[in-house]
Amino acid sequence: MLDQLLQGSLEDAKSRRQIRPYATVEAEALARTAALDALEFLAPGDRIRVIAEVKRASPSRGDLADIPEPHALASQYEAGGASAVSVLTEERKFKGSLADLEAVRKAVSIPVLRKEFIGEEYQILEARAAGADLVLLIVAALPQETLERLYAFTLELGMTPLVEAHSADEVARAVDLGSRLIGVNARDLKTFELDRELFGRVADQIPAGVIRVAESAVLGVDDVIRYREAGADAVLVGEALVMSDPIATLASFLNV
Numbered sequence: 001m002l003d004q005l006l007q008g009s010l011e012d013a014k015s016r017r018q019i020r021p022y023a024t025v026e027a028e029a030l031a032r033t034a035a036l037d038a039l040e041f042l043a044p045g046d047r048i049r050v051i052a053e054v055k056r057a058s059p060s061r062g063d064l065a066d067i068p069e070p071h072a073l074a075s076q077y078e079a080g081g082a083s084a085v086s087v088l089t090e091e092r093k094f095k096g097s098l099a100d101l102e103a104v105r106k107a108v109s110i111p112v113l114r115k116e117f118i119g120e121e122y123q124i125l126e127a128r129a130a131g132a133d134l135v136l137l138i139v140a141a142l143p144q145e146t147l148e149r150l151y152a153f154t155l156e157l158g159m160t161p162l163v164e165a166h167s168a169d170e171v172a173r174a175v176d177l178g179s180r181l182i183g184v185n186a187r188d189l190k191t192f193e194l195d196r197e198l199f200g201r202v203a204d205q206i207p208a209g210v211i212r213v214a215e216s217a218v219l220g221v222d223d224v225i226r227y228r229e230a231g232a233d234a235v236l237v238g239e240a241l242v243m244s245d246p247i248a249t250l251a252s253f254l255n256v
C-alpha cells in the first residue's frame with residue numbers, strides 16, 4: 001500500500017510538473033519569505049503540543065469530513081492552541097490538495113506541514129512555494145540514500161523535515177539522519193495496522209533534544225495522557241479533530 005501511495009503521489013507530481021516546470025516552482029519557492037522555525041513552535045514545554053491535521057479521508061478510515069473550507073478549520077486549530085497545522089495534500093486517497101495548503105497558509109501564522117508521500121525534490125519545492133514550513137519524510141518509503149538527499153534538500157530550503165518511523169529500525173535511521181523532529185506513527189502504512197504501544201517501546205531510542213511526536217489514532221484524552229507519560233513532546237491528530245468541535249477537543253488535549 002505504501003509503495004502504491006508513493007507511486008500515485010509521484011505520478012501526480014509529474015503531471016503538475018508538465019504545467020509548472022521545476023525551474024518555475026523553484027523560483028517561487030526561493031521568492032517566499034523564510035519558513036517559520038517549526039522546532040521553536042514545537043519546543044518541549046509544560047504542556048504537550050498538538051499538530052492539528054486537515055484530513056478529509058484516508059485509505060484506512062474512508063471519508064471523515066468534507067471540510068469545504070480548510071482555511072476556516074485551520075483558523076480554529078490555531079485559535080484552539082495548536083502549535084502547527086498539518087495539511088494532507090495527497091489527492092487520490094486522502095482527498096487533499098496543494099490548494100488546501102495554500103489556503104491554510106494564508107489563514108494561520110503557526111507552521112504548516114505538507115503531509116504527502118514525498119519521493120523527490122520537486123514535491124519539496126512545491127511545498128515551500130505553497131508556503132509550507134515543514135514536510136513529512138517517511139522512512140519506510142525511501143532508501144536511506146534518498147532519505148538523506150531529501151532531508152538535506154529540505155534543510156537547504158530553510159524548512160524542517162518531520163521524519164516518520166514505524167519501527168525501532170526506522171527510528172534508528174531517523175536518528176542517523178540527525179533529525180531534530182521525529183514522528184512515530186502508530187499506523188503501519190504498509191498494512192494499516194495500528195500499534196498503540198510502539199511509541200512507548202521506541203521513545204527511549206530518540207536522543208534528548210530531539211522532539212518526539214506521537215502520530216495517529218489519538219482519539220481521546222486517555223490517548224494523549226498515555227503518550228505524554230511515554231515521553232511524547234507532541235501529538236499529531238487528524239480524525240479526532242475533524243470529527244468533533246476542534247476547539248473543545250484541543251482544549252481537552254492541551255489540558256493534559
Ligand SMILES: O=P(O)(O)OC[C@@H](O)[C@@H](O)c1c[nH]c2ccccc12
Nearest residue numbers: 185215216217218236237238239240
Ligand atoms: O487521523 P489520525 O489517526 O489522528 O492520524 C493523523 C496522522 O497521524 C495520520 O494522518 C498520518 C500519519 N502519518 C501519515 C503519513 C501519510 C498519511 C497520513 C499520515
